[in-house]
Amino acid sequence: MNSMRKLLHYIKPYKWFAILGPFLMCIEVAMDLLQPTMMQKIIDEGIAHSDHAYVIKLGLLMLFSAFIGLIGGAGSSVYAAKAAVHFSTDIRRDLFKKIGRFSNQNTDSFGTGKLITIVTNDIAAIQSSLIMTLRVFVRGPLLFIGSVIIVWTTARELFPVLLAAIPILILFIYYFSKKTGELFTHVQKAIDMVNTKLQETLAGIRVIKAFDRQEHEKKQFHRINNILTKRNMTAEQVILTLMPLMMFVVNIGIVAGIWLGAIKVNKGTLQVGVILAFINYLNIMLNGLMSSSHVLMQITRSFPSADRIVQVLEADIDITETEQPVLPQVVHGSVEFRDVSFSYSKNGESVLKNISFTAKAGETIGIIGPTGSGKSTLIKLIPRLYDPDTGEILLDGINLKNYSLTTLRSGIGFVPQKAVLFSGSIEENLRYGKAGASLAQMEAASHSAAASEFIDKLEERFSHSLTQGATNLSGGQKQRIAMARAFIREPGILILDDSTSAIDAISEGAVQDALKKSYPNTTVFIISAKISSIKDADKILVLEDGMIEAIGTHNELLRKSKLYQDIYQTQIGREISSI
Ligand SMILES: Nc1ncnc2c1ncn2[C@@H]1O[C@H](COP(=O)(O)OP(=O)(O)OP(=O)(O)O)[C@@H](O)[C@H]1O
Secondary structure, three states, X not given: OHHHHHHHHHHHHHHHHHHHHHHHHHHHHHHHHHHHHHHHHHHHHHHOOOOHHHHHHHHHHHHHHHHHHHHHHHHHHHHHHHHHHHHHHHHHHHHHHHHHHOOHHHHHHHXXXXXXXXXXXXXXXXXXXXXXXXXXXXXXXXXXXXXXXXHHXXXXXXXXXHHHHHHHHHXXXXXXXXXXXXXXXXXXXXXXXXXXXXXXXHHOHHHHHHOOOHHHHHHHHHHHHHHHHHHHHHHHHHHHHHHHHHHHHHHHHHHHHHXXXXXXXXXXXXXXXXXXXXXXHHHHHHHHHHHHHHHHHHHHHHHHHHHHHHHHHHOOOOOOOOOOOEOOOOOOOOEEEEEEEEOOOOOOOOOEEEEEEEEOOOOEEEEEOOOOOOHHHHHHOOOOOOOOOEEEEEEOOEEHHHEOHHHHHHOEEEXXXXXXXXXXXXXXXXXXXXXXXXXXXXXXXXXXXXXXHHHOOOOOHHHOEEOHHHOOXXXXXXXXXXXXXXXXXXXXXXXXXXXXXXXXXXXHHHHHXXXXXXXXXXXXXXXXXXXXXXXXXXXXEEEEOOEEEEEEOHHHHHHHOHHHHHHHHHHHHHHHHOO
């Protein structure tokens, strides 16, 4: 409820649509309410007194009011829809903007499956709830209140029947709306589970096929889908039980009205037309209550959705920017870690412990260590994908937090462990690194990344289209384009996170030579499991269990680092001894 209130300011720019919708609906309701009274007059005054002219006059009036009602109803639908669609479009836009600013930690904590459900399903739920509110939520209560007033003024003798029926009907509505709210919270959670599974399956479809695990995946999806089906069934059943229960109460009311009316007609205190009008109004009242309850349930159903939307919109982004950032002219690229510790979760174990080292501008820093020792985590702190828990990181002598994220990140070229490319042309992917890059710049970057050799063989060269996930490229080709995309920025700092794993040794050597020649002032961080990739680095960090085991050049480490010697032995020592 609170969340819904928070979202209501999104309706402000469309307030006239939101006012016109219910206003036109009032016209429709007024016309609907006039019909039974006019019909009663036709029976009791026109037909009873054989006044044909009166019957025709009122008949035409009924037609005219029905026409006006139609215009009111149609107009109401149009304006309510306009208000609700614009309302949800604006929220969707802001959600996308906010998710774009999320830190990795924020994204991890929501999960991508849930975020997708929020931007699609939850938005749809609040949109339809708003349309209903603007139309039916006005129509229902107005029909109900109007009928009660008209029965009170024109058929007061039968009013006790209404007095008995209304509290029972309202009680039903209250109970059922409360119940549906709870049930739809469970339904939303099940939709999250289905979306997450679907996303995971689509992303890993090739692995699933290669391991012939389709049956296994099918069973898992079936299990989750069944949970969703069961929860949906339970919620829908609750909604569907309400209708017959209310019909039952109203039918008893109609029988009681006819019975009470018949006694009064016999006594001569009531006209037959009044009983007919009463039955009509009772039906209109039921209609009003039913539609109100339906909307009420739809609105309660959208409360969990509104909660989840507000959670995203109000989520604290843990990577914050200083209000007065320093504005360095150029990022030179000296990096210093001062006693940095980091853990992924607040009370979790530290993944990095007391890391201290300095990389001078233009140096190449190699990082090696066993799997899970914290290498990728360490370099993710440089572009502030995560912030350290304690200690500080300085760029050109200034704490990273004093730069704007744009200044900081535009000075860094990052090649992640898994080459992520976007659907579109190679050119578009390279311009992701530098908007407006010229053909000559693309050629130079591709050459440095050893990508020219295969790009030149493509008929359309840089215009060659990549499929979603660049599935039409080999692993090595993807890595080369990902490297070219980082090189083209001519960054002060270049981070290569195991990004040459799918590249042959000759090409890797060529890339390293090109880097030295073309970007001599760039500080390069190279993470690699292979000693051959880092042995020429100015400094090598050997990481073990999140701590620096040793720092030095290749030759120094061969003398002083036990871990480095072991890695060397397993990789190079064996090769040499086998010659
Ligand atoms: N997003 C994350 N959330 C929680 N824990 C994580 C996350 N990413 C990594 N970790 C954990 O942090 C530790 C260090 O991971 P990291 O990826 O930095 O290791 P690494 O040395 O780069 O390993 P590898 O050589 O296998 O790539 C691991 O124990 C890993 O499970």
